[in-house]
Amino acid sequence: MLVGKAHLDQSDTKRRSRALVVSSITTAALTYALVGLGSTVRVTDSGMGCPSWPLCYGQLGPIFHVHPILEESHRYLASLVTVAAFVTLVLALRLNEAHPVKLSAKITAALVVFQVLLGGLTVLARNAPWTVALHLITGLVFLAATTTTATLVVLGKTFSGLSPLARGWGLGSLGATLLLLFSGSLVVGSGAGAACPTWPVCFANGPARLTAVALFHRVVMGAAGLTIVAFIAKGWRGSSQPWKIRSKWLVGAVFAVALVGAGVALSRSNPAWADVHLAAAAALWVLLVIQVITHAVVPSDSTL
Secondary structure: OHHHHHHHHHHHHHHHHHHHHHHHHHHHHHHHHHHHHHHHHHHOOOOOOOOOOOOEOOEOOOOOOHHHHHHHHHHHHHHHHHHHHHHHHHHHHOOOOOOHHHHHHHHHHHHHHHHHHHHHHHHHOOOOHHHHHHHHHHHHHHHHHHHHHHHHHHHHHHOOOOOHHHHHHHHHHHHHHHHHHHHHHHHHHHOHHHHOOOOOOOOOOOOHHHHHHHHHHHHHHHHHHHHHHHHHHHHHOOOOHHHHHHHHHHHHHHHHHHHHHHHHHHOOOOHHHHHHHHHHHHHHHHHHHHHHHHOOOOOOOOOO
């Protein structure tokens, strides 16, 4: 009887673990989609497509105009992400052993509530620049949190903490990349993209203030890229083969962001290019978060 009960307990634990893996990865994927859709809403000037909150023009159903559809879809996806984040939290809290994923899931759930409320404030403040910037930064931090939760779940007991290099160069590269994304937001929000319609050298074609914003973004791009490459170079020796493979993808993402940024400049901030630019930058952000967490972690059952 005791053997049978132990077997049932093990089966239940495995089911919970599988459910947590699926839920955490799904939450991270949906969050990335939410950031991408938020970018589309912004570059198409659809942020005020629904000037009321939480309902769009006082109704739940779809409104058949482009800008309201985009803004309303963003809200629906945000609701779905909120549910997924809390499902992940509940599953994480049911784990028997102590694990950092519990804290990560709690932080993720708190961030999604704050982000939803901040989204409402952004609408009610009629897209005030400070609310838009704070909404973007919080969204990126939330994306990092969902990515962290999913990564910790997959790693399981093999994770015991960040390596010294990850705490130094890794977190430094994350900070530089977050500044890069914030400066990119400033470029979009101020319309500074058209002030430097050449690349890589900037031949000013607008007010000095806008040119300075565009140049600042390019300088931060260079600094962030160098910091990421330094982190990878310093962490290469002794790291696992999967980590090295993902590092190659990460370097590729750095170049992709730079090249799409060139497309944004040369196209004079064409919305399509700007949308792809943030999507590529968000993918770079996700990969970097994973690399920081998994540096010096020897995988066992996971593929990380």
